[in-house]
Amino acid sequence: MRPHALVFALLVLTRFVVAAPSAPSPATSPAAAGSTKPSALRLLHRDPAAATARTAFVDVNVLPMDAERVLLRQTVLVEGDRITAIGPVGEVAVPTDARRIDGTGRFLLPGLGEMHGHNPPVGSSVDYVERIYFLFLSNGVTTVRGMLGWPGQLELREQVRDGRLLGPTLLLAGPSFSGASVASPQAATLRVEEQKREGWDLLKVHPGVKREVYDAMADAADRLGIRFSGHIPLEVGLEHAIARRQETVDHLDGYVELLGGDQGPLDPARLAAIVRSTRETNTWVVPTMALWETIIGAADLASMLAFPELRYLPKAEVERWRVSYERRLADPKFDRARARRIAENRIVLLRALSEGGARVLFGTDAPQQFSVPGFSIHREFPLMLAAGMSRYDILRSATRTVGEHLAATDRFGVVAPGSRADLVLARGNPLTDLAHLREPAGVMVRGHWLAGDTIAQVLAAYAERRD
Numbered sequence: 081m082r083p084h085a086l087v088f089a090l091l092v093l094t095r096f097v098v099a100a101p102s103a104p105s106p107a108t109s110p111a112a113a114g115s116t117k118p119s120a121l122r123l124l125h126r127d128p129a130a131a132t133a134r135t136a137f138v139d140v141n142v143l144p145m146d147a148e149r150v151l152l153r154q155t156v157l158v159e160g161d162r163i164t165a166i167g168p169v170g171e172v173a174v175p176t177d178a179r180r181i182d183g184t185g186r187f188l189l190p191g192l193g194e195m196h197g198h199n200p201p202v203g204s205s206v207d208y209v210e211r212i213y214f215l216f217l218s219n220g221v222t223t224v225r226g227m228l229g230w231p232g233q234l235e236l237r238e239q240v241r242d243g244r245l246l247g248p249t250l251l252l253a254g255p256s257f258s259g260a261s262v263a264s265p266q267a268a269t270l271r272v273e274e275q276k277r278e279g280w281d282l283l284k285v286h287p288g289v290k291r292e293v294y295d296a297m298a299d300a301a302d303r304l305g306i307r308f309s310g311h312i313p314l315e316v317g318l319e320h321a322i323a324r325r326q327e328t329v330d331h332l333d334g335y336v337e338l339l340g341g342d343q344g345p346l347d348p349a350r351l352a353a354i355v356r357s358t359r360e361t362n363t364w365v366v367p368t369m370a371l372w373e374t375i376i377g378a379a380d381l382a383s384m385l386a387f388p389e390l391r392y393l394p395k396a397e398v399e400r401w402r403v404s405y406e407r408r409l410a411d412p413k414f415d416r417a418r419a420r421r422i423a424e425n426r427i428v429l430l431r432a433l434s435e436g437g438a439r440v441l442f443g444t445d446a447p448q449q450f451s452v453p454g455f456s457i458h459r460e461f462p463l464m465l466a467a468g469m470s471r472y473d474i475l476r477s478a479t480r481t482v483g484e485h486l487a488a489t490d491r492f493g494v495v496a497p498g499s500r501a502d503l504v505l506a507r508g509n510p511l512t513d514l515a516h517l518r519e520p521a522g523v524m525v526r527g528h529w530l531a532g533d534t535i536a537q538v539l540a541a542y543a544e545r546r547d
């Protein structure tokens with residue numbers, strides 16, 4: 081049975097499709113021209129009852145993420161896409177028409193943000209787009225900042241926003257500013273104006289941009305009120321990028337280079353100085369620790385090939401990752417000792433940034449080599465713990481801090497009345513063990529509820545079909 085048909089059957093059986101849905105419209109996105117098959121996930125998302133119903137999480141322990149605390153035995157009410165009430169179970173009345181979700185012994189926390197994520201590449205099939213978005217949601221990732229735009233991608237953001245496509249809320253960077261795409265200050269200015277006009281949420285910086293071109297981009301961005309984020313081009317350098325108020329430094333790019341971290345230990349005084357200026361300029365960092373170990377060749381290929389979550393992606397894609405990693409290691413210029421040194425210095429660096437009060441945003445660069453959407457959060461957690469971040473610090477970087485970063489777009493990232501109803505229902509307390517976020521009892525995205533058993537069944541269908 082094809083996953084779509086299977087999923088649709090499951091959803092009918094589990095009474096998810098309450099109202100008879102109308103025939104699905106064929107794909108309209110240029111990104112998704114490969115298939116016109118009915119999509120059960122899309123039907124689920126279009127189900128009007130799911131969008132308007134009231135839901136009550138009854139007798140649940142809540143991690144509101146406004147502070148490091150757990151509110152025991154609460155009722156949380158959701159209406160439409162908003163949290164409307166929260167209070168002790170005996171004090172919050174559950175409306176008679178509300179769907180009740182038993183929270184006994186479970187822990188409810190805000191949905192997580194993937195702040196350096198990617199959309200499926202241009203030309204992907206509908207099935208693949210849905211699969212990637214569902215993988216994010218299956219692990220409680222309800223907001224994704226897409227860090228590489230391509231023409232037509234904005235349509236996906238709109239499809240998710242208006243309910244034609246089930247997925248995390250998307251914030252999108254436009255096609256990147258790189259050495260190849262912007263050769264002159266004039267070209268940079270025009271590109272900023274164009275992307276602002278087209279409606280991209282931010283600009284993406286890639287390597288290779290010359291300093292005068294970067295400055296022209298920054299000037300135009302300041303003038304038009306759009307921010308730029310991403311890599312630190314070598315010729316620009318970290319200190320200049322921070323001074324020009326690059327909004328996020330992704331992958332901790334530029335730090336190791338500035339501090340000579342590929343040669344030896346980081347100099348404590350210089351490290352303290354750059355941490356201070358990161359904090360004082362309110363620059364955010366998106367470490368993507370696990371992914372970067374893969375990119376620099378410091379990760380172990382056999383361990384990565386054994387990741388169980390690879391089974392949810394097409395076989396050909398995993399094979400491309402393997403080949404690319406083997407090629408990296410086989411490069412005569414590849415120096416494993418240097419790669420390990422950089423990886424270790426990145427841990428020291430993240431520790432200094434976190435302890436020094438710099439604002440850390442959670443990101444894993446999924447989907448990307450061995451970084452499987454959603455599941456990749458569990459590859460990132462151990463490295464953040466190794467850098468001395470507490471479980472609360474880590475969760476905060478994926479919830480409240482993301483909400484603060486994107487406060488101009490919506491209210492989310494905490495469990496409080498008025499917040500967007502993006503929620504994860506964990507089977508145990510993640511403040512005790514982050515592994516409790518595995519196989520959640522359910523995930524809510526903008527008020528749409530995905531029960532744990534439904535998630536498991538959809539994942540099983542994806543594991544069945546990997547072409």
Ligand SMILES: [Zn+2]
Pocket residue numbers: 196197198227445448
């Ligand atoms: Zn990326």
